[in-house]
Amino acid sequence: xxxxxxxxxxxxxxxxxxxxxxxxxxxxxxxxxxxxxxxxxxxxxxxxxxxxxxxxxxxxxxxxxxxxxxxxxxxxxxxxxxxxxxxxxxxxxxxxxxxxxxxxxxxxxxxxxxxxxxxxxxxxxxxxxxxxxxxxxxxxxxxxxxxxxxxxxxxxxxxxxxxxxxxxxxxxxxxxxxxxxxxxxxxxxxxxxxxxxxxxxxxxxxxxxxxxxxxxxxxxxxxxxxxxxxxxxxxxxxxxxxxxxxxxxxxxxxxxxxxxxxxxxxxxxxxxxxxxxxxxxxxxxxxxxxxxxxxxxx
Amino acid sequence: xxxxxxxxxxxxxxxxxxxxxxxxxxxxxxxxxxxxxxxxxxxxxxxxxxxxxxxxxxxxxxxxxxxxxxxxxxxxxxxxxxxxxxxxxxxxxxxxxxxxxxxxxxxxxxxxxxxxxxxxxxxxxxxxxxxxxxxxxxxxxxxxxxxxxxxxxxxxxxxxxxxxxxxxxxxxxxxxxxxxxxxxxxxxxxxxxxxxxxxxxxxxxxxxxxxxxxxxxxxxxxxxxxxxxxxxxxxxxxxxxxxxxxxxxxxxxxxxxxxxxxxxxxxxxx
Ligand SMILES: Nc1ncnc2c1ncn2[C@@H]1O[C@H](COP(=O)(O)OP(=O)(O)OP(=O)(O)O)[C@@H](O)[C@H]1O
Ligand SMILES: [Mg+2]
Numbered sequence: 001x002x003x004x005x006x007x008x009x010x011x012x013x014x015x016x017x018x019x020x021x022x023x024x025x026x027x028x029x030x031x032x033x034x035x036x037x038x039x040x041x042x043x044x045x046x047x048x049x050x051x052x053x054x055x056x057x058x059x060x061x062x063x064x065x066x067x068x069x070x071x072x073x074x075x076x077x078x079x080x081x082x083x084x085x086x087x088x089x090x091x092x093x094x095x096x097x098x099x100x101x102x103x104x105x106x107x108x109x110x111x112x113x114x115x116x117x118x119x120x121x122x123x124x125x126x127x128x129x130x131x132x133x134x135x136x137x138x139x140x141x142x143x144x145x146x147x148x149x150x151x152x153x154x155x156x157x158x159x160x161x162x163x164x165x166x167x168x169x170x171x172x173x174x175x176x177x178x179x180x181x182x183x184x185x186x187x188x189x190x191x192x193x194x195x196x197x198x199x200x201x202x203x204x205x206x207x208x209x210x211x212x213x214x215x216x217x218x219x220x221x222x223x224x225x226x227x228x229x230x231x232x233x234x235x236x237x238x239x240x241x242x243x244x245x246x247x248x249x250x251x252x253x254x255x256x257x258x259x260x261x262x263x264x265x266x267x268x269x270x271x272x273x274x275x276x277x278x279x280x281x282x283x284x285x286x287x288x289x290x291x292x293x294x295x296x297x298x
Numbered sequence: 299x300x301x302x303x304x305x306x307x308x309x310x311x312x313x314x315x316x317x318x319x320x321x322x323x324x325x326x327x328x329x330x331x332x333x334x335x336x337x338x339x340x341x342x343x344x345x346x347x348x349x350x351x352x353x354x355x356x357x358x359x360x361x362x363x364x365x366x367x368x369x370x371x372x373x374x375x376x377x378x379x380x381x382x383x384x385x386x387x388x389x390x391x392x393x394x395x396x397x398x399x400x401x402x403x404x405x406x407x408x409x410x411x412x413x414x415x416x417x418x419x420x421x422x423x424x425x426x427x428x429x430x431x432x433x434x435x436x437x438x439x440x441x442x443x444x445x446x447x448x449x450x451x452x453x454x455x456x457x458x459x460x461x462x463x464x465x466x467x468x469x470x471x472x473x474x475x476x477x478x479x480x481x482x483x484x485x486x487x488x489x490x491x492x493x494x495x496x497x498x499x500x501x502x503x504x505x506x507x508x509x510x511x512x513x514x515x516x517x518x519x520x521x522x523x524x525x526x527x528x529x530x531x532x533x534x535x536x537x538x539x540x541x542x543x544x545x546x547x548x549x550x551x552x553x554x555x556x557x558x559x560x561x562x563x564x565x566x567x568x
Contacts, residue, residue, distance in 0.1 A: 111374060181411040185474070187369060189425035189481055190401035199428050203415050 048277070055270030063271060067237045068253070072264030077272055080253035082239050083152070083232075084221050084279070087249055090156030091163065091220045096213050098160070099167025103209075106168070107175040108197050127165035134162040135229025143230050150231040153243040158226050163216040170212020174205040207294035214287040218280045224251035250276045320345035320485060320515040321366060326380035328361050328370060335361050337539040339380070343532075348507055348516045350526035350547065353536035354562070359519040360408075362536070363487040366517070367403040368396035384485070401429065404483035408490040410470035412462030412477070418454050421462040421473055425481035440480055448476035449506050468499025475506070479514075486510065488518040492525065504529050523563055527551055535559045 066076015102119075110116030138158025148154035178201050186196035202209075233246045235256070240247045250272060257269035321343035328336035335358045343349050351359045364370040365378050368389060381388045389399050412421045422441045426432040441458065445451040450472040454465070462473055471491055478486060492500040507529045510516060520526050526533050527547055534544040535556075543550060543559045554560040 179411075181407060181409060182413060184369065184372075184407065185411045185413070185477075186424075186428055187372060188367065188400060188405035188407070189428055189477065190397055191425075191428040192397050195428045195430070200413060200415075 051270045051273050051277075054267055055272070055274040058267050058271035059274060063268075064275070068235055072260075072262055072268055075257075075265075075268055077250070077253060077268075077275060079236050079239055080248050080250045080272070081275065083247040084250045084276075086152055086240055086247065087156050087159060088217055088221050090152060090243065091159045092213065092217050094156055094160035095163050095167050095216065095220075099164050099213075099216075100171050100209060102164075102168045103171030103175060104197060104202075107172050108193065108201065123165045123168055127169065130225075131162055131223050132225040132229060134158055135226030137161065138226060138230045148244070150233060150246055151244045152240050152247045154230055155227055155232055155247060155249070156243075158230055159220040159223060162223065162226060163220045166216040166219065167213055170216065171205075171209045174208025174212060175201060177208060178204045207290045211287045211291045211294075214283050214290070218283040218287075221249070222251060222276065222280060224255055227252055228255070250279070318345040319343070320385065321517075322383045322386075323362075323366075324381045324383075326362070326365060326378065326382060328358070328365055328379075329375075329377045330361075330373065331375045335539050336365070336378075339541050341534060341541055341544050343515065343517060345515050346511060346513070347531040348511050348518060348529050350530035350533045351517065351519045351536060352521070352523060352526050352533060352562075353542075355521075356538075357536040358539045359536050360489050363405075363489060363517055363519060366485070366487060367400050367405055369400075369405065371396070397429075401425075401481055402483055403485040403487060404478035404481060406471070406475055406478055406486065406488040406491045408493055410467055410474050410494065412465075412470050412473050414461065414463045416462055417459045418462050418465070418473060419458040422476050422480050424477055429481075431481075444476040444480035445473075447479050447506075447510065448472045449502055450476055466499075468495045468502065471495060471499070471503065472506070475503070479510075483514070485515045485517070488516065490519050490521060493521065500525070523551070535562060537562070 063076050064081065065078045066074065067078060068080075069075040102123075106116050106119060110119075135158060138154060138161065142148045142154040142157045143150060146154075148157070182200055182204070183196055186200045187193075191199070227249055232252050233248050236246060236248050254269050254272040254276065257265045257272060260266075319342045323339050323341050323343075326336055326339040327334065339362060351362065353359055361370060366382055366384075366389075370376050370378055378390070381390055383389065384399070384402065388394070389396075413424055416424060419437075419441050420427065422444050423432060423437060426440070442451060442455075445454060450469060453469060454473075457464075462470065465473060471494070475486075475491070492503055495503070504525065507516060507518070518526075518529065530547045532545065533547040533550045535542045535550065535554075535558075537558055543554060543556045545555070550559065551563055554563060560566075
C-alpha cells in the first residue's frame, strides 16, 4: 500500500535523460569489480617486473649451460633445466595415458554406474589435496616401498599423481564437448563403443585433452614441495643418466639459491625464476594455440 | 473427454498375408525409468515399403523406432519388453549383437549430424571406416553410389574433401542418408528427417524416399501429415504410448476407424 501521492514504481519514463534510481550502486559495483581485477594484476606485474629486472641480466649461455657452483657468479642452471625437462616428459608419459583412460572410462563407459559417481567425488577431492601431501605419499610409496630412491622416476611418479586429477577433469571436460548426437550417429552405423570412441570422440576432443594436459604438466614442473619431500637433490654437478638417476629441478635449484645469505645467489634465483617462467610461458602458448585451432574448427 | 480403453491395433489376417513382413513387433513395452512410454505395441512392418509413424509430440514414436535397432537400451535406465523380429529373428534374443543388428538396420536422425572432423567423402565412408570394413579400392565407387542414391552427388562431386559440416542443412541431411546407405542396410529408420529442412530440401528427400523404397524397407517418423500421405504406403498413429490405428495410408487418412485418429488428422488436437 503506497501513499497515493507516490508515483507508481513502473511509471513510464517521460524524461529519457533522467538519472535511473540505483545507478550509483551499479557504478560503484562496476568499480569494485574493476579494482578486483586491477589490484592482483598490478601486484603480479610488480612481482614479475622485479624478478625480471634483477634476473634478466644474469641470463647468458654460461648460466644456462653451467653446472652449480659454490661461487655464485660461476653457478649455472643446466642440471636443473635438464632435470625439469626429463621430469616433464616422464610425468606426461605416466599421467596422460592414466588420466585420459580414466576420463574415457568415466565419460563413455561408466556414465550409469554408481562406482563412477564415487570415483568422481574422490577425484574432485584429490584435486584439492595440498601438494606436500602428495610428496609424503610419493616418499612412502615410490621412494621407500617401491625402493625407487630419490630418483627421477620417483619424482615423476609423484608429480604424475599430483596432476592426475587435473588431467582427468580437463579430459572429461573435453570429452563432454563432443555432442551425443555424434555418438548416436556412430552407433547407428554399427560401430562398437570402442570404435565410436577411437574414431569419433577422441579425434574431436584431442585438442581439448592436450590443452588440459599441457596446463597440468606446467603445474607439475612448477611444483617444489613434493620434490623436496621425496628428497630431490639440491646440489648435483652431473646430468641424470637414466630414470633411476638422482636429479634436481628448476624449482629446487631456485629454492636452494633463495635460501643462501649472499646477495649474488639471489640474483641467480631471480634468473632461475625467469627461466622457469619462460618455460611455463612456452608451454601455455602451445596450449592456447591448440585451443584456438580447436575453436576455429568447430 | 473420456478416452476409451486403448486396444492394440491388429492388422486383419487377410491383409497381413499378402505382404512380406520385414519387421514384426509383438507386445513391445518400453520404459525410461518408471516412465512407461510404449504400451503393448504390436505391428508388422512390410518389406520394401515406406511405413510412416505419426502422432503428437512425446507419444513414443522415436522410442519405438529406437527399439527396432536397439538404440533405446543405450540410454541409462531405459528398459524394453516384448519382441521385435527382423526377418523372423528376434533381435532381443540373448546372443544377438546389437552392433551387428545396427549394420542391417540403419538410422537417420532428426538433426543432421555429419561428423565435423571428417570430409564429405569420409562422412560417407564413416560407417565402413568405423567398423573396419573399408577397402580402399572400392571407396570411390561406394562414395559415388551412396551420394547418387541420396541425390547429393551432383552438388558435392567437386568438393568431396571439404568438411561435411560445410554443407547446408538439407545437404547435410542427405549426406547423413548417404552415410547410412553406404553401409548397405536392409532397413532405414528415419526420425523426422525433414524437420530441420526447408520445403525444397524436404521435397528432394521425399522424392528420394520413392526411389529408395525399391531397395530398402523404410520407417519414417513425421509430424507432417501431408508428408506421410505423400511418401508412405502404410501409416501408424501413436498416442501416449499406444498404437491407436495402423493401416494403409490412404484408408487411415480418408476413413479412420478410431475417433482419436480422426481428431488428430483433422487437427482437433496434437
Ligand atoms: N532420453 C530420455 N530420458 C527420459 N525420458 C525420455 C527420453 N527420451 C524420451 N523420453 C520420454 O519418453 C516419451 C516418449 O518420447 P519420444 O521421444 O519417443 O516421443 P516422440 O513421439 O518421438 O516425440 P517427438 O515428436 O517430440 O519427437 C516422452 O514422454 C519423453 O518424456
Ligand atoms: Mg521424436
